[in-house]
Amino acid sequence: MTEEQKQPWKPGKRDLLFLGIIAAVVIALVLGTSERKTIPAPNDEVHRTTTSRAACMSCHGADGVSPRRATHTQVDKCFLCHAQPEGWVGDSK
Structure with a gap:
């Protein structure tokens, strides 16, 4: 094949499935590392x-x-989830 006859790359079903799995993993990692909402x-x-x-x-x-x-x-550690109030006298978490 010459340079002019090459076809542009078109993603197939397997390529789209792979990209979908990668996107799902990235989204799960981003959402899983957010601060707890307590x-x-x-x-x-x-x-x-x-x-x-x-x-x-x-x-x-x-x-x-x-x-x-x-x-x-x-859980046995209250301040593992709950934010300490301003001026708290205990150790930081």
């Missing part, structure tokens, strides 16, 4: 000085003043 801890004196799970559970336990919802995760 409720921040209130910015009050009680929450600024709370530094342990036990202190959190004194109010948010099953018998506390403001218990967690049944759908709440059972």
Whole structure:
């Protein structure tokens, strides 16, 4: 074939499938690395000085003043998900 007879490249079904899979993986990675969307801890004196799970559970336990919802995760580290209030006295996460 001469230079003038070459056909331009046309993507086939396999090429489009491959590109679709690559796009899905990239989208999943981008969406999976975003910040968690959780409720921040209130910015009050009680929450600024709370530094342990036990202190959190004194109010948010099953018998506390403001218990967690049944759908709440059972993770043992409250500030792993919830943002610390301004002026928090504990260690940064």
